[in-house]
Amino acid sequence: MPRAVPAVVRALDILELFLERPQLSARDVMERLDLPRTTVHELLVTLVDRSYLISMPGQPVQYRLGMPLFQLGAAFAGRLDLVREAQSVTRDVAAACNEAVHVAVLDGADVIYLVKVDSTHPVRMVSAVGRRLPAHCTAVGKVLLSDLDRATLDAVLSKGVLPGMTPESITDPDRLREQLERVRAEGVAVDAGESDTAMRCVAAGIRDHRGVVIAGMSVSAPIIRWTPQAHVEWTELVREGAATLSARMGWSAPPR
Incomplete structure (x- = not known):
C-alpha cells in the first residue's frame, strides 16, 4: 500500500x-x-x-x-447537496424500520418536506414532497424551532395563539417553548398526534458544517404500530440517521 x-x-x-x-x-x-x-x-x-x-x-x-x-x-x-445526500440516508433508515422517513426544512413558521421514503405497509402515512405544515405541529418542525435563537423564535411565535391541526396540537406559545426546551436537552422531538391523530413521529436535527440545525429527519408510523419498543428503536434509528446525514453535510460532533 x-x-x-x-x-x-x-x-x-x-x-x-x-x-x-x-x-x-x-x-x-x-x-x-x-x-x-x-x-x-x-x-x-x-x-x-x-x-x-x-x-x-x-x-x-x-x-x-x-x-x-x-x-x-x-x-x-458549496458542493454539498442536502437533498441528494438525504435521499440516500433516508432510504437506509426506511429500510431499517419499514416506516415513512422524511427530511424537512424550516420556512418561517412552517416546515417543507424535501425528501420522503415510504414504508411498504398498506396502512401508512399520507404525505408528499413539497408539502407545507405548521412547524409546531410536527416533530421535524419542533426540532428546527428548538435550534432558533430567542429573538428569532419570538418572531415566529409573535402572533399569539398558534393554529392547531388536531385536538392534540400545541396552540399555546408558552407551552410550546417549554416543550422546545426538552427537545434541546434530549435532541429529539415527538409528534404525538399533533398533525394527524392516527400517526406518531419522532425526529432529530441535521446539522451543517457550522453545527447549525438546517433540517430535520423523522420516522412516522400509524399509531397501531407505534409500540413502546418501536418508539425506543425508531428514536435511536432517527438519531443515527440524522447524525449520518449531518456528517455528510460537514458536521463533526465534538467528543463527549
Missing part, C-alpha cells in the same frame, strides 16, 4: 490544532504534537509561505489560519 508522507501528516496535524484554539505559538505546537523545534519551525514557515497560516508579530509569534483554508472549506460546502 502507498505510504503516508510524514511531512504532510505533520502539517495536517498542525492545521487541525486550530480546531481547538484560534491562535497558537510555535511552542504550543511543539508541546501538543511532541515534535522537534526544527521540524515545527520548517513546517510553520512552509504553511505561512503558502498562506495556510498567518504569522502575527509578538513575543512569542502567534499563528492563525489563513484565507486558503476558508476557500477550501467554502468549496467543499
